[in-house]
Amino acid sequence: MTSLGPYASFIVTSYALVAATVLILIGWIALDYRHQKERLRELETSGVTRRSGRQATEI
């Protein structure tokens, strides 16, 4: 690997920003999934079922 030279801070900042943004996207989507599953479980517990008769959390 070559040295990053006099503009190393620009290169490192670019890669760090991309990594941080991608990690935030992954985290946000994973948390949203957990949140939606939780809400479906609550609805299932309260006795609401889908029109098809299947459980709320069932695929």
Add this chain to the structure above:
Amino acid sequence: MTLIDLANPSKFLALTARVLPWLAGATAILLLVGLYQAAMAPDDYQQGATVKIMFIHVPNAWLSMFVWGVMSIAALGTLVWRHPLADVAAKAAAPIGAAFTFLALVTGSLWGRPMWGTYWEWDARLTSVLILFLMYLSLMALWRAVEDPSRAARAAAVLTLVGAINLPIIKFSVDWWNTLHQPASVMRMGGPSLDKAFLIPLLVMAVGFSLLFMTLHLAAMRNEILRRRVRSLQMMQASQQAA
């Protein structure tokens, strides 16, 4: 499983559960290989090591336009074919597209400062990409502002198709106007002008980021389907309590 089967959200969820782990694995492998190749790529004779920013800037810039293209096809699916998952696909793609556009703008700016001497210039390419970013934000605001999903879907689909006019403007801005931004060096008549030492890592990173988009998009679509299921069950619950 045929394409028509995927119109059924339950079948789509089942397919997503099977495909997502493989897609995520392939994405991680390709991005790791791409990052290794980017780290090992030689310095450019003019730009020095700052050429390494290209390996993340260009895939994000391509995806910023590609995602809007996907949303435009989904908009046609909403307006013309009334496909049940078309609006789900468009709504799930918007924040991901906005993130790629943000990264294209910021990494471009960080590349521009040492190479052009400025972080920002109101030239046609930079300005048209900034407009694309603002359009992503307005679409996301529209989906949040309209409570009825079917009304929001139609309005968002129209706005998406109007916004698609910006895609050729972004692509050809460097040819139509005198811009600080360089002309195309990969997707151009006569083939890529990049040396293989830069082109191969760039293409690996581009495929890796495209797979990343597919992975995140499928996962976000799954979430949106579940959100709509929650909404309809809450409405059923409310009407049962009122009766």
